Amino acid sequence: MIEVQNLKKSFGDNLVWEDVSFSIDDGETTAIIGKSGTGKSVLLKHMNALMYPDSGSIKIDGECLFELSYSELRKTRQQFGILFQGGALFDSISTFENVAFPLRYFTDLKEEEIEHEVNEALRMVNLEAAGKKSTAELSGGMRKRVGLARAIILKPRYLLYDEPTSGLDPETSDEINDLILEMANTLDITSVVITHDMHSVLRIAEKVVFIDEQKLSWFGTLAEMKESDHPPLVDFITASEYQI
Amino acid sequence: MEAIRQFGQYTLLLYQALRSVTEFSTYRNNLFAEFVKIGYQSIPIIMLTGVFTGAVLTLQTAYQLDTDLYPVTIVGSIVGQSIIIELAAVIGGLVLAGKVGARISTELGTMRVSEQIDALESMGFNSVTFLVVPRVLAGICMFPVLYITAATLGICGGVLAGAIDGILPPAQFMQGARQFFFPEDVVFGIVKSFVFGFVITSISCFKGYTAFGGAEGVGNATTQATVLSCIYVLLSDFVLAAILL
Ligand SMILES: Nc1ncnc2c1ncn2[C@@H]1O[C@H](COP(=O)(O)OP(=O)(O)OP(=O)(O)O)[C@@H](O)[C@H]1O
Ligand SMILES: [Mg+2]
16 A cells, blocks of 8 residues: 655755645556656656655555665565666666566576566567567667566566556557556556556556646546546546547 | 765765675676776776877986986886876876776766666665676776786886887886886875776766766766866875875
8 A cells, every 4th residue: 555645846946746645555556647747757756765755755554665764665665666767778788687687686596487487577568579689679669568577577566657658659558558457457466657648547547646736636536537527637638638 | 065065975875885885796797897897998098008108208208308417227217117106097097087987977877867777776776786886896996907007018118119219228228117116106006096996986976876867967977077087086196195105
């Protein structure tokens, strides 16, 4: 369970958002939506204490992330997998080694076992053949999928996705949406998905967090969102319906 | 104000690095890779720098001194001692501030802005242990080796230039050099290069690690890293000379 309470963050004089509070139950898939630059990525980084807020707290199973010692934090972080906006693949090593990376450092698996796990993860993201390629040879969509394979390799409890479908063609986007659903259902993962693609929100989300005008503008279930007459949310949804 | 804040951040980063230096298994692979990149791959440029420094110094010393008044071996003494005490370490340091410093700050800066450092942290790695510790350690270990290479090649360059230009034969050059050879000068040069290795790698790691703002941010970080590395090489050279000589 993730509880975000009264979070506020600014960079110097530039307020990103304040009054951000919502909670995510285990097994749920939550979408965070909002315009570009409203601080969705910044919010995601707070959920892993990659950034610290000005005030407020994020509790994971009741324990505040920002009060943990660094070694406790490292343990907590291992329950998370993150897919970063650009994939964040390590470009000094091959695709296979990127996915194998957490296994090599955090498990005692033998080489054959690592190979098996990596191939399994690459198969889940439909990239069995890409293992031998260098990361420079991957397309944007492939990078995201490799990033996803790496994020799930240690079987995390929580998966955080930063715009998994942006910049992808509709067909690949759908594949990724399916994948997110599959992860959530088969591996029983709690997912948080940042997106501005309403199509994928409707596909995957159970709850929706809407960030607008430097605050939490709206929070509720998908069914409630469809009924909502909260003006900024309605505007956001209408605007995206006309996106090609 | 900004300078003080940066110095605070720099000190904090070094403190984190120092605290995690015992986690050898985390950075072992990276350490060996850095030995190769900082040490082995710098040998050609360091040899070239050494040879030319020694050669030019020999020609200039012969030109400036009237060898009718002094024994000709004095050229070897001056060149040998200057190279061992000062030039091999400092010129080598400045060249490596460009080569090693720019490479480190670009590498870490790119990792920072493309979220690779965030990715490391989010997996539960200590990114400082993984990235900063091996680079600084490799700098500290390899710079003295590079210094010795530069000094040796510098003297060779001096011998060659002296012989080719007909200033003095190799045997006399070496006789002069040996006359004023003191082992403590070599120790002094090694201490210097050790400090330069630390200064250059730690500043470049800091600038790269804290880079922000896309490609431009990495460019700025790299410029600052090389400029600051050069400044602090010269500054620490002066301080060491004042303390140790
Ligand atoms: N490290 C940082 N230092 C200073 N400002 C930052 C930093 N990271 C983000 N910001 C600022 O915070 C704001 C929100 O950025 P963020 O990347 O979270 O937006 P976003 O909602 O993810 O946008 P997009 O949909 O385009 O990815 C921006 O104004 C950005 O300039
Ligand atoms: Mg973003």
